Amino acid sequence: MAREGSSVSSASRHGRVHLHGRPLAFALGLVLALALALAPSALASSFTWTGGSTSRFEWSAESNWLGGVAPTSSSTIETLNFPALSSSACTHEPPEAACYESFNDLKGLTVESMNIDDGAYYFILGEPFTLGSGGLSAAPTAKTTETTLSFLLTPIVLAAPQTWKIAGFGGEGNADRNQLYVGEGVTGSSRALSVEISNGGGLDMGGNNEVGPLGIEGANPSQAGVFNGVFGLFGGRLNATDGEAVNVKHVFFYGAGRLGPLRTGGAELYLAVGGGKNPEG
8 A cells, every 4th residue: 555655756756746626837927927916006097186086185085086996094005196187076166176185194195106286286295205216296188278377285395306298388478377386395305306497387385395306497498588488486595504506507596494504597586675687697
């Protein structure tokens, strides 16, 4: 009578080790498939805001996102999109409809890139989040007949050097038509930040902003000042503590606050005591 061990050995020689009547290779494959299915994704997919909840405006509310799936705390997201909303419930008057109120109640969130329609009236606030190398984009998808202003009132931590693109739907005589106000501070020591402004768009900043070298430039070098767009500082700081340079080119710069070393080229500055200056250096 053959021993149990010799049967296993014999089966092994023929390449057919069995586990409860099934090949071991099949069982191992099943375990691997389950492990992959249950493992958390290193980078979650994109999320697009719809403001669909009738009672909540938090990011954790699934009904506020396209597809009914919400981001979660301490996750890394590929892209966050805040578009113009087409739902009839979100387009009623006044234009600052409740659908555009968006509160980040998620801690430890990392976002690789963020898109906001600055032709809408978004009011985004809440917990800090980390912004990756994809940066921030704000541009209108439709022409507006009046000045629009969106608010991004959540602290932002830069995880990498990046470029922000701010655009309007204007042109000559329509400067500052589409504006984005970032008001709770942008930080990221040594992280270089470039801001490109075009088509009469506007970026305004408040709070304490301490990043690496900061460059604010009109996208069209042949058009200085308002034809590219505007940049405003409202009682905040721009590299006033870390001493990194603030470079402003080909845009209209106004407001009041404390700055790091300021360099300009083809920019129109509104000075605090009144009057204007168009330096060439």
